[in-house]
Amino acid sequence: MAGSHGKSSKGGAVAQETAGANLNRDRGAAIGTSIFFLAFYLCTWLYLDLQVIYYSAGMLTRFPVFFRGWPFFREFTSYPGGLGGYVAAFLAQLFHYSWLAAGVVTAQALLLCLCTGYFLKTLGLRRLYFLRFAGAIVLLVFCSQYMYHFAMTTTVCIALVFLCLYLKLTASSDEQVSGPARRRAEVRAGALFLVLSVILYYVAGGAFLLFAALCAVRAARRRRWGMATLCVLGGALIPYVEGVLIFGVCPEKAFTESLPGSCKMDFGVHRGAGVIGGCVVLFIVAAGLGLYRLKLAGGKAARGKKTARRKQSKSHGGAVELRWIVDSAMLFAVVGMVALLSYNGPRGRLLKIHCYACRRMWPEVLKAAGHDSSGYFAINAVNQALYHTGRLGDEMFAYPQHPDALLLSGQDQVLLHWHKFDTQLDLGLVNMAQKNFTECMEVYGEHPLILKRLALINMVKRNIGAAKIYLRALSKTLFEADWARYYLVALDTDPELSTDRRIGQLRSVALKKDHSTIFVPAELAYLTLLEENSKNRMAFEYLMTLYMLGKQVDKVTGSFKRISEFGDKEFPRHYQEAICIYAYSTGKPVYLEGRTLDPRVRKEIEEFSGIFNSFGKNKQAAVGPLAREFGGTYFFYHLFGFSGVEK
Amino acid sequence: MKRYYRCFLAFLVVLAVGVLIYRTYGSPAGPSGATRQFGSASRAPEIRPDYSGTVIPANIAPLNFAVMEEGLQYCVRIHSLKGEQIEVNSRSANITIPCGRWRRLLEANLGQQLKFDILVKDKSGQWTRYETITNTIAAEAIDDYLVYRRIHPACSAWKRIGVYQRNLTSFDESLVLDNRYFSDGCLNCHTFCNNKTDKMLIGIRSVDYGSSALLVENGKAKKIGTKFGYTAWHPSGRLAVYSINQVNQFFHSSAGEVRDVIDLNSLLAYYLDGSEEVKTSPAISKKDRLETYPAWSADGRYLYFCSAPLTWSRYDIIPADYNQIKYDLVRISYDIDSDTWGELETVLSAADTGQSILLPRISPDGRWLLFCMCDYGCFPVYRASSDLYMIDLKTAGQNGRYEYRRLDINSDESESWHSWSSNSRWIAFSSKRGGDPFTRSYLAYVDGQGKVHKPFVLPQKDPTYYDSCLWTYSVPELVVEPVRAVKEKLGRVVRGTEQIPVDFPVTRATPQVPPGTPSGAGRGGEKPWQTERE
Structure with a gap:
């Protein structure tokens, strides 16, 4: 008795120890998970700055629109997957703020992690528990790539939540091993599966297939073949019956709604992303297997030293801690590698430029663009920012430039990067901007950024009826509603909006004379704008910029007299440089409208010529030294045809 | 026991929430007492949409x-x-009228006045009664269905273009066909024969599947291997006349309407349904004229259409005097049994009206000719100056003079795309009066004397629907029955390779197509961004 008692007390101690170890492990896992998602949140908020996705300006073709109110909601109730799409569309609007965007993505990643973990646990695959992070890592890849797959990931989350619900509700049926009780439990589980399937398919569309597949896996693992068959059949039939026969959607859509095929996600545009994603998943699996082997080896070693370890419980706790640290370190290493490998820096930078340009945050545009963004759209935004900060004529050649990037008309039908149409509006080419933004709305949907601009354009054109329609639509959005409501009230009190400075300014520069062609050469457009309003400073500066970019120093000199319209006492450095070049090359005097050249500019052209001549006028040989000294000057651009080189 | 207790508790919570919601949003009690106790506003209330002083159909x-x-x-x-x-x-300003009782009230009062008394309770709890709004219920019903094209205002990229049908007796709208069924192509110019849907044509343009006309006959869909422009079925249903237009879209640099359209070349041809062949006649395809917008007289003996002089030789640039192009209204007799065309005669000349005459549509009873006139060009929906006009053909037949009059229903914005109901008592038309570029469908009653009464916008379940609606509704066609063809089936036919081959006798309107090639049928022949019209 005493022996047995002693044995049982020994067994109890072992059990207590195991429970303690499990508790430690769970606590460790919880701490690890918390740290992981905290890091995830900080990374997506501060490093990736996901709000740029909201301002993606057409680069993400499937970014959804969302309007408050029942009519918009009702549109989503008419087809399977609609409710999931509605939720995704709502959550997508939260990308308006970076911290909210990061919160939404982190919450989704956490949900994926918890659901996957629960599924693995119920399957008894504790050794594969690390795989619960796979979904979060895939999300991180999407974020690092600045891709938008939110609709799909949302419906997948919904499907996994349903899966957990199903597993939770049928947990007791697993305990029934035989007899009528088991049969009853199976029938109950089958009925529950069908009910949840019908609901889930309506809510999440094609993502239901994941639910059905995982239910089938779980049933097969428990050797409940009848249930597994039901899950497979359900997966095949429910979309057809509910989708095709009841909701009347076509068969292709019935099985793919909310899935990548249906979403037409921009894999086509960024095929590389898919490849990287695949690599990342492989990497995770490989790392996971490595981890698994490590654990196995650790387990064997631990078994060999079982007795000794029992005697040294303190040192056992230390081993658990060590393993936890190793596990966590490996996890973070994997995630870090994934984030680093998949990070699409150029795309992120371009999105940032657009984001700030759309919000007219000009210093931030220049900071995001740096001195090496040479894409047309980035150049266009940089020039816009330089103009609005009053630095175009002084600093433009410190940035890469190209004559074709100054005014992007939209004639090429490239409707991405909406900020370029803001340039048209600011210049006074109102109809051109209207045409382009209307086409943007057709292609990309009723994005608040587009609605806002179309409302503004119609107010400028005194087209009050249409302006109100755009404003009322905008008033149903989440974050631009106040702006819309302000103007709706203003229009009611004063349809002319005569006291509104922005409207007044745009009206003053707007092109008035009508032509049957909207796409005219840029020079003609600027000249026409200046002919109608000689105080259109932007048209003047863009005209001068165009001439400088085209190395037409004679035209720069010829148009210089227009500067008197603006009453500026100083005149920009690059104009002075252009005039110097003209004067030096032609030997003709230039009338400077009562202004004088900065002596430093004279000095610079002499130094520039001196260095160039010292290399025997060999451009190739002189480029380095000249770039170092004069990289940001018009002299350099005029000679070499490019700019933006570091001083 | 505990479980039942929980269920009961949950039931109570749900009930409480339900009561709360009902109290908050449910119908409140109306004002009680005699009308004299109310404050009175000596004006009619403003309501949106404007459903006052109009004539409405009972259905x-x-x-x-x-x-x-x-x-x-x-x-x-x-x-x-x-x-x-x-x-x-209602606590909300949005008034939703119960459907069944509305129907019964209207059906019981054909030809009578329908009155709306509107009372509003202010913050002090005082009810104010406004002057009664009065409408009239017409004795004649309108056709039950309206088929229209719903598109975005730009419509340049061929995204989300659809032909929809609306049951006018309810708020049910259903899709007839949209361009998602054939890879974002374009579809337009849905045309019916005698306001019925057993013969229907839809024009199709697609990068992937070429251009064609979709012919739906008695539920069967066929693809005709050529592009139909504006089409008019002969009342017998044996042939359809259509236009072939070399359309060019261009954009104004500062006009109110950015978009504009010019036909650099056009002619009329006709498709014989029985023999599946396409023909034309020199009189309707003159080298020096632009012919478009065909419309048959009710008896099928005359084809009316618009015609303008073609004064340029290049078909790839917009002529400098594009804003001087004005169309005449002409007609030509036709004998369907012998398939012979008569002599052209001018009904109304642009020189006389000073405007471009477009879109003739004749009422099914043959009495009225409804058309548009605008300052220039061929596309009234883009011209704010476009207004609706009418000619009494009976009077014209008696005195030989086509006297036209401008209708009172016009607005400062464009009116166009009109169609007649089968009983000739109703017209549907597109108007931009709510704000250009948003085109909406309007309905108006035409009485026995040809007076067209104040129009009303197509009613929607949500009365504020149009306030923020970013769609345009164009080409509203009244039909007596729904289109029964299934959209998936129509889509399959468009995508399919099977088509009725058409050997067109002239290639003038599409000069770049080599002889022998079915016009516009080639894959990749049509692309978005070229030309599209509302």
Whole structure:
């Protein structure tokens, strides 16, 4: 008795120890998970700055629109997957703020992690528990790539939540091993599966297939073949019956709604992303297997030293801690590698430029663009920012430039990067901007950024009826509603909006004379704008910029007299440089409208010529030294045809 | 036991929430007491859409509207000579009229006045009664269905273009076909024969599947291997005349309407349904004229169409005098049995009217010719100056003079795309009066004397629908029955390779197509961004 008692007390101690170890492990896992998602949140908020996705300006073709109110909601109730799409569309609007965007993505990643973990646990695959992070890592890849797959990931989350619900509700049926009780439990589980399937398919569309597949896996693992068959059949039939026969959607859509095929996600545009994603998943699996082997080896070693370890419980706790640290370190290493490998820096930078340009945050545009963004759209935004900060004529050649990037008309039908149409509006080419933004709305949907601009354009054109329609639509959005409501009230009190400075300014520069062609050469457009309003400073500066970019120093000199319209006492450095070049090359005097050249500019052209001549006028040989000294000057651009080189 | 207790508790919570929601959003009680106790406003209330002083058909869906007067509670009493009064009480300014009672009230009062008494409760709890809004219920019903094209204002990229049908007796709208069924192509110019849907044509343009006309006949769909422009079925249903237009879209640099359209070349041809062949006649395809917008007289003996002089030789640039192009209205006799065309005669000349005459449509009873006139060009929906005009063909037949009059229903914005109901008592048309570029469908009653009464916008279940609606609704065609063809099936036919080959006798309107090639049928022949029209 005493022996047995002693044995049982020994067994109890072992059990207590195991429970303690499990508790430690769970606590460790919880701490690890918390740290992981905290890091995830900080990374997506501060490093990736996901709000740029909201301002993606057409680069993400499937970014959804969302309007408050029942009519918009009702549109989503008419087809399977609609409710999931509605939720995704709502959550997508939260990308308006970076911290909210990061919160939404982190919450989704956490949900994926918890659901996957629960599924693995119920399957008894504790050794594969690390795989619960796979979904979060895939999300991180999407974020690092600045891709938008939110609709799909949302419906997948919904499907996994349903899966957990199903597993939770049928947990007791697993305990029934035989007899009528088991049969009853199976029938109950089958009925529950069908009910949840019908609901889930309506809510999440094609993502239901994941639910059905995982239910089938779980049933097969428990050797409940009848249930597994039901899950497979359900997966095949429910979309057809509910989708095709009841909701009347076509068969292709019935099985793919909310899935990548249906979403037409921009894999086509960024095929590389898919490849990287695949690599990342492989990497995770490989790392996971490595981890698994490590654990196995650790387990064997631990078994060999079982007795000794029992005697040294303190040192056992230390081993658990060590393993936890190793596990966590490996996890973070994997995630870090994934984030680093998949990070699409150029795309992120371009999105940032657009984001700030759309919000007219000009210093931030220049900071995001740096001195090496040479894409047309980035150049266009940089020039816009330089103009609005009053630095175009002084600093433009410190940035890469190209004559074709100054005014992007939209004639090429490239409707991405909406900020370029803001340039048209600011210049006074109102109809051109209207045409382009209307086409943007057709292609990309009723994005608040587009609605806002179309409302503004119609107010400028005194087209009050249409302006109100755009404003009322905008008033149903989440974050631009106040702006819309302000103007709706203003229009009611004063349809002319005569006291509104922005409207007044745009009206003053707007092109008035009508032509049957909207796409005219840029020079003609600027000249026409200046002919109608000689105080259109932007048209003047863009005209001068165009001439400088085209190395037409004679035209720069010829148009210089227009500067008197603006009453500026100083005149920009690059104009002075252009005039110097003209004067030096032609030997003709230039009338400077009562202004004088900065002596430093004279000095610079002499130094520039001196260095160039010292290399025997060999451009190739002189480029380095000249770039170092004069990289940001018009002299350099005029000679070499490019700019933006570091001083 | 514990479980039952929980269920009961949950039930109580749900009930409480339900009661709360009902109390908050449910119909409040209306004003009680005699009318004299109310304050009285000596004006009619502003309602949106404007459903006042108009003539409505008895079979129209309820005219839900929003009361644009400030108040805490609203009461609308709808009544006529006979039948039960409808009272709608609402805390919201949006008035939703019950469908069944509306129908019964209207059907019981054909030809009578329909009155709306509107009362508004202000913050102090005082009810104000406004002057009664009066409409008239026409004795004649409107065709039950309206088929229209719903597109975005730009419509340049061939995204989300659809032909929809709306049951006018309810708010049901269903898709006939949209371009998602054939890889974002374009579809337009849906045309019916005698206001019925057993013969229907839809023009198709697609990068992937070429251009074609989709012919739906008695539920069967066929693809005709050529592009049909504006089409008119002969009343016999044996042939359809269509235009072939070399359309060019261009854009104005500062005009109110950015978009504009010019036909650099056009002619008329006709498709013989029985023999599946395409023909034309020199009289309707003159080298020096632009022919378009065909319309048959009710008896099928005359084809009316628009014709303008073609004064340029290049078909790839917009002529400098594009704003001087004005179309005449002409007609030509036709004998369907012998397939012979008569002599052209001018009905109305642009020189006389000073405007471009477009889109003739003749009422099914043959009495009225409804058309548009605008300052220039061929595309009235882009011209704010476009207004609706009418000619009494009976009088013209008697005195030989086509006297036209401008209708009172016009606005400052464009009116166009009109169609007649099968009983010749109703017209549907597109108008931009709510704000260019948003085109909406309007309905108007035409009485026996040809007076067209104040139009009303197509009613929607949500009375504020048009306030923020970013779609345009164009080419509203009234039909007596729904289109029964299934959209998936139509889509399959468009995508399919099987088509009726068409050997067109002239290639003038599409000069770049080599002889022998079915016009516009080649894959990749049509692309978005080229030309598209509302």
